[in-house]
Amino acid sequence: DKPPWRCFTYDEILLATSCFSPDNLVGKGGYAVVYKGTLSDGQLIAVKKLTKGDSEQHKEGGFLTELGIIGHVTHPNTTPLIGFCVERGLHLVFPFSPHGSLASVLHGTKSKALEWSVRRKIALGTARGLQYLHKVCPRRIIHRDIKASNILLGPDFEPQISDFGLAKWLPEQWTHHTVTPIEGTFGYLAPEYFMHGIVDEKTDIFAYGVLLLELITGRKPIDAMQRNIVVWARPYLESCSIQELVDPALAGAYDSNQLRKLVLVATLCVRQSPLWRPCMSQV
Missing domain, CATH: 3.30.200.20 (Phosphorylase Kinase; domain 1)
Structure with a gap:
């Protein structure tokens, strides 16, 4: 207990x-x-x-x-x-999380570049947390606001999903449900959610895919020119130009096999149709 x-x-x-x-x-x-x-x-x-x-x-x-x-x-x-x-x-x-949030560490002006091993650790830990919320929890939960500023980093950079202010219980019988008003963070919102208010576990999966792209590229979900990271990354994902995606701050210090796997998962998670996105247990 x-x-x-x-x-x-x-x-x-x-x-x-x-x-x-x-x-x-x-x-x-x-x-x-x-x-x-x-x-x-x-x-x-x-x-x-x-x-x-x-x-x-x-x-x-x-x-x-x-x-x-x-x-x-x-x-x-x-x-x-x-x-x-x-x-x-x-x-x-x-x-209190001594390292702050992933957003502050990844995009903060004073922070040094996050090492590849730490980025991978954050990707895996966040996936485990989401898998728990969606499938293992006594009552299944959709978070609805997965984003870098809601991933807090413990002393050893173990990620912790925070801020359940927008979270919803998943119905016992599997079915999506419609939510109004549309709440969440622009840049992480799944198309079916911001267009039709449809929410289910695939809403979190899309946001997780955006988070992976952030970890890989070091870019914000919406850049200074209002370009969406998914739209920006799609040509590289489709042409398999994986190296072009990597955060320059890593200066080439990353594992190519791990990168390929993370890019594949991100590509699947940000698919337009929720039906084509994996569930967290497949991730």
């Missing part, structure tokens, strides 16, 4: 984050802001303060859904929850 979560007081959260000091702000999204903090015992934490919600009721509904989903999830490649606080707003408390 999972240990019970700790219910923090607002004063504990305030003390840990130095009164939500701007210096401790480490992340900001459409639904929440995240602050770094230190508990009285010295443990480093990340406090996710929920901000999104048309009404308090809507915000609380989202908070309880996320809490319920995290409660089902226990895997080395998903972020564990330490506790929560419901005084003066809604807060979730997680262990």
